[in-house]
Each structure stands twice: as structure tokens, then as C-alpha cells.
Amino acid sequence: MAVVGIDFGALASKIGVARKRGIDIITNEVSNRATPSLISFGPRQRSIGEAAKTQEVSNFRNTIGSLKRLIGRTLSDPEIQDVEKKFINTTLVDVQGTVGVSVNYLGEPHTFSATQLVAMYLTKLRDIAAVELKSAVTDVVVAVPGWFTDVQRRAMLDAAQIAGLNPLRLINDTTAVALGYGITKSDLPEPENPRHVVFVDVGHSNLSVAVVAFAKGQLTVKATAYDRNLGGRDIDFALVRHFATEFKTKYKIDVLSNPKAIFRLAAGCEKLKKVLSANAEAPLNVESIMNDVDASSKLSRDQFEALVADVLDRITAPVQRAVAESGLTPDQIFAIELVGGSTRIPAVRQRIQAAFPGRTLSTTLNQDEAIARGATFACAMLSPVFRVRDFSIHDMNAYPIKVKWERTPDDEDTELVVFPRGNTIPSTKVLTFYRKDAFDLEVEYDQSSELPAGINPWIGKFTVKSVPPDPKGDSTIVKIKIKLNLHGVVSFEQAYIEEVEEKEEASMEVDGDAAQAAPKKKKVIKKKDVPFVTGASGLDASLINSLREQENQLHASDKLVMDTEDRKNALEEYIYDTRSKVDERYAAFIQAQEKTALLSALQEAEDWLYSEEGEDATKSAYVSKLDALKKLGDHVAVRYREAEERPRAIAELRETLNNYLVQATSEDEKYAHIEATAKQSVVEKVATVQKWLDDQIVRQTERPKNVEAVLTVAEIVKKKDEVIYFAIPILTKPKPKPKLEPTNGTETPKSRTDTPDPATSSGGEQPAGEKSVPSEMDVD
Helix, strand or coil, X not given: CCCXXXXXXXXXXXXXXXXXXXXXXXXXXXXXXXXXXXXXXCCCCEEECHHHHHXXXXXXXXXXXXXXXXXXXXXXXXXXXXXXXXXXXXXXXXXXXXXXXXXXXXXXXXXEEHHHHHHHHHHHXXXXXXXXXXXXXXXXXXXXXXXXXXXHHHHHHHHHHHCCCEEEEEEEHHHHHHHHHHCCCCCCCCCCCCEEEEEEEECCCCEEEEEEEEECCEEEEEEEEEECCXXXXXXXXXXXXXXXXXXXXXXXXXXXXXXXXXXXXXXXXHHHHHHHCCCCEEEEEEEEEECCEEEEEEEEHHHHHHHCHHHHCCCHHHHHHHHHHHCCCHHHEEEEEEECHHHHCHHHHHHHHHCCCCCCEECCCCCCCHHHHHHHHHHHHHCCCCEECCCEEEEECCCCEEEECCCCCCCCCCEEEEECCCCEECEEEEEEEEECCCEEEXXXXXXXXXXXXXXXXXXXXXXXXXXXXXXXXXXXXXXEEEEECCCCCEEEEEEEEEEEEEEEEEEEEEECCEEEEEEEEEEEEEEEECCEEEEECCCCHHHHHHHHHHHHXXXXXXXXXXXXXXXXXXXXXXHHHHHHHHCCCCHHHCCHHHHHHHHHHHHHHHHHHCCHHHHCCCHHHHHHHHHHHHHHHHHHHHHHHHHHHHHHHHHHHHHHXXXXXXXXXXXXHHHCCCCHHHHHHHHHHHHHHHHHHHHHHHHXXXXXXXXXXXXXXXXXXXXXXXXXXXXXXXXCCCCCCCCCCCCCCCCCCCCCCCCCCCCCCCCCCCCCCCCCCCCCCEEC
């Protein structure tokens, strides 16, 4: 069972895997530890991750990013229209009530929902992990922003299932960071005096703050705060607007009118920002930004900080809000840990520092990989494969959740906040209702103003289909079990009524000398399930299965295209490689008529390869062409390879023959016990093979190089093995044991010293018959 944790990022994602004694962040197919969160749709296939990154400029209208920002949202969401649209070049559309994209794929227009897009991307991450682990990957823990709502979390779970994954948990990203921080600490205090740490994560598109209390074997999230639209991309965009205005005057070009120019300028601004994090001034150079103009400029750090001041000024508020909600004073905070790539910017650190005067900010965690490591630890804790140090996670609910119902004569209220903000995750509550007929419950967020803009506060609906009548004609007491589960998703677990039954139990009564059994009645409460149905924002099982099948087909199609391209490249490589060798290294090994036929076939294959037919041929067509060429060229390559490798094989055989001849004719005492006839048989065997080798070398020397060899490397190796298997049993025959002389019965037998006493032995080999027991695998 693979143990995998995923940090699902807006710009790129990281994958962690648990191995014996630790967590590794694995690399993708181009050896990068972060995989771009991008999908590009082309005329023949999808490109995901690194492959999509290479097409981002040339195919930007069909390349989609910001997947984390889109999932679970609708097209009309203000944050989609006002924020995300300026970072996305693909056309956003409505797909069955959720935001999606319209792209040109396989030469035709296609639409995909954000849930499908995330499923495609998770499939790619799954494949990367499977290649690294050399096994199938199903169980994962995915880290998501703590501000994700129920609908966004359900959409993530649906996407994971479409990708063929089993999400064991959706863990909040700051909670994952806290877990990675705390589980490795061996000096945590007792629960009565916890250690408080503030985690500030400034990433590509959002800022998250969490105040966490650590104690031995546990962490408790005390407070959280977010700015959902503040991150590195906002700083980049501020720079883009600045330079677009400058270039409008300087070069008479309107960068903001050209999406491709915006993209190129944004890439340059991102590099500029990184350089300014370590230098007082940095240049900006963008080749062919638009209209064949090579744009250049420069910026000082002071100018940079002034340009992005409105973004930077928003950093302090959520930090202060989280600390205030936790109720802690500054001297009660043990450390302030920074994670996220944008915290490398000095100005960002200065704003965070302003919230903690006189305190030193810490960067003891890997700023880019802390979330992935924590998610992987969480997966290991839920896996039976690893034994992880006992460590409890007490996460908190970010938004208050209430249940609503229609008033009846038995009700005083019509709603109840079941899971207030700060409620522990996971958590289960039991609600009691007095009803005579079927009834409905609605679950929604209590304060919709705190939700991301445009998110519908509705979470789900619960319907009791029928209520068993009460024997007395009164209202029936129906109990509803509602749960806020590990994913942070609300679910209805059970509806039931309680029935009281009286059971008789025998008890012994002592009367004088006689013991008498007397019945005793005991009340037993039994739960009787009440049928119910629920509805929520997630996809139903049949649709998930349908989309999973569709994703499997797309995945298979992509693989076929890649395999076809691989065979095409193999054919092209063989044509050019073989042609270059014919007049060079193969010149002495090919006959004139063979050369003519081979060069003609190579030219014909090349012409076909670059024709309209060969450009878009099937995989089998490329394989067939390559096989036909190899039929003509491989025997020439074999002649060359035989000539190259034959001298080494001959030398090894001669060395083997010489070694065994020396041993068979040696007068060394270690061979004295071997019969002379046996040693003579080795000498004769060596002589026979030596004569065969000499004869074959003569025959091969007389044979032209451009015909098949008489003496092959395979035959030489076979003869060497033949000699080895013949000689070794004879020359390694053990000496016979010395015979013991009879005693007169009065001598003390000599003690055996070849077997150690297991009671006193301090090491050495394990006694025969015992098996070693593998130790448990720890992830510490």
C-alpha cells in the first residue's frame, strides 16, 4: 500500500511519499520536485504538468491553470469574474452549474468542468507517484486551503474519485504544516502548558494564518485567518501594470491588449521579483514582447515596494486577526514560522514582522515542501503499512454551520448552529426532533458574509421519509446523527428512534440454606433505524463512474499518442543513426549490394516519414517501418558489434583456461587430496577448448568482415562457462575429514568449539532454524 500526500497548489503541486524512516518529496519526469498545475489541450492529446508548461506560450488559449481557484465555484462568482479571469486566458463557461472551460481539443470545441480538470491533473500526479513507487497508487491525503467550503471540498473528493484515487483525508494546508512541524518534536510540553506557534503561509494566490497549540502527542488549531486573494501573483500583476504603462510610452505598444504579451511580461516580472528579493536593483528584459519589440527596463527594491504597497499592506490584518482570535498575548507565542514561496520577499517579511514587534521570524521548515510533508505524515497515520508516532490532530471548522427546519407545535426554534466556528474536526452531534410525519432539514452556513464571494451558503438537505407512529399517539422522538468528518464535509450518518425493552435476568436469592432463582427485570434501549435520503452538492455515484470511465479513455488516448510519438522518434533516430554509420564504422562490415539496398530503404522511409501520410501515421505503421529497416541493417550492426567485442571475450576465455590449467598442474598442498585422474581431466578439458579456440580464430581471421562471423561472442562465452562448470567441482573438492583414533575409555573427550554457546555468544551468525523478525517501520 502506497502512502502518498499531495500539496495541491495553485501554481504547482508537490508529492510526498512515505518510506522507511522518513518522508521524501519525489521528482517528476523532468526531475523537478514541483509539478506545474497546468493542463494544455492540443490537436492530438492533452499535456499535463511539465508538458503543459512548455506549451503555455504557444497554446495559451487552450492551457488552463488556477485549478485550485476554480474548483467548486460557479461562473457568476464575483471572485471568478473579478479576480480569476485576469489570470486565465482560456474561455470560462458554465458547465452544469459550475465553472468550466471551453477549449479546442482534437480539432474540435470541448467543454470541461473544473472538477474534471482537477481530476485530470490528479491523474498525472498519481502516475508520477506510481512511477516513483513502482506500484499502483490509490490512497492519498490531499492538502487544501482551510477556507475551502463544503462545496469545494466535495468537488475535490469527486475529482479524486474520478482520478481513481481514494482520498483518506482532505487536510487543511496550515494544519498539514503544523503536523509536519510537531510530529518530529520530541521535547513538546504537557497539555497543561502547551507551546503556541503561529504559522504564516504566503503562497502564489492566498495567505493563510494558523495559531496552533502543541503538546505531547497532539496539536490543536486554536485560530485561523485568511486572505483568499493575496499572494505572489498579485505582486506580479502589479508589476505587469506598471511596466505595461511604461512600455506604452517608451515603445508605443499596448501590452494589456495582447494576452500573449501579458503572459511574457508576467514571466519577466516574476523573475524580476525573485532577483529583487536578494538585490537592491534588477533588470527586466522581455524579448519580442509584441510587434517584434524587445522590451527592457529596470527597477530598484524601493520602487518595487512602493508599487506593490497596496498588496503588502493587506498582509498584517489576517495575522493580527488570527492572534486576536486565539486570545494569546505576544509573550505566549513560542515561534512564528514562515512557509510559502512569497515569504522570501523582504517586504512581505517586514509586514509579518510588524504584527510581532521585537520577535524573530523562523524559517525552520522547508518553505516550499512543508505542506506536502505534513500531508504525507497524515496519510501514513491513516495507513496500516507504517507505524507512526501517536499524534492527535484537533483541527477547527472555519465557518459556522447551522441546521434549519419548518416549525411544528413541538418546536421552539427553527434553526440551530450545530458546528460553530472553531468546532473540532472531526465532530459528531445528535439532534432530537419530535415528529409525527416525514420532515426535512436544511444545512447551510450561518454567516454567509464570511464565505468566499459568490459561494452558495446551502450545504445539503436531509429528509426523513417516514416516522414510525408512537403507541400513545404522541409525537415520536427521532434522533439525527450529523457529522463534520475528516474532510471538513457535513454528512448525515443516521436517523433512528429509541425503543425500550424489558428483559428478565435470573438472580440468586439466598433463604436460609436454600438458594432460589428469582427473575429480575432490566431495561434495554435499542436503536431502530428510520429511513432517510440526503442531497448535497457532490456528484452522484453514477456520474462519477461515467466521468471516471471518460478520464480512463482520455488517459489511454494520451498514452497511445505518446507511444506513437515515441515509435516515430525511434524510426527517425534509426534512419539518421544508421545512415551516418554506413560510411564510417560499418564500412568494412557491409557488402556493396547490402549498402545499396539499406541506403535505398532508409531514404524511402525518410521520405514517407516526412510525407503527409507519415506525419500522422499509426503506432503500428511506425513499428512496421522500423522492423523492415532493422531486418536489412541489424545483421550489419551485429557484424560490427561481434568484431568489437570478440577480442575481449577471447581474452577472458584464455584467462579462464590459464587459471584452471595452473590449478590442475599445481603442486600446492590444497590440491594434494584431489585424484590425479581428476586433475588430468581438467588439463585435457582445457587443452580441448584451447585447440577449439585456436582453430576458430584462424577460421575467423581468414573470413571477410562483411560476412557473418564463424566465431561469435556467444559461442566464446558458452565455452568459458563450460570450462568453469567442469573444473570448479573438481578443483574445489573439500579435503576428507581426519579419522579419529580409538581411545581406551579413560581420556576426556575434546570439547567442540565450532558451535558457539547461545547463552554467551555476543554476536555472529544467527542459529540455524531461527528466522529474523523484521522490525516495525517507523516514520519519525
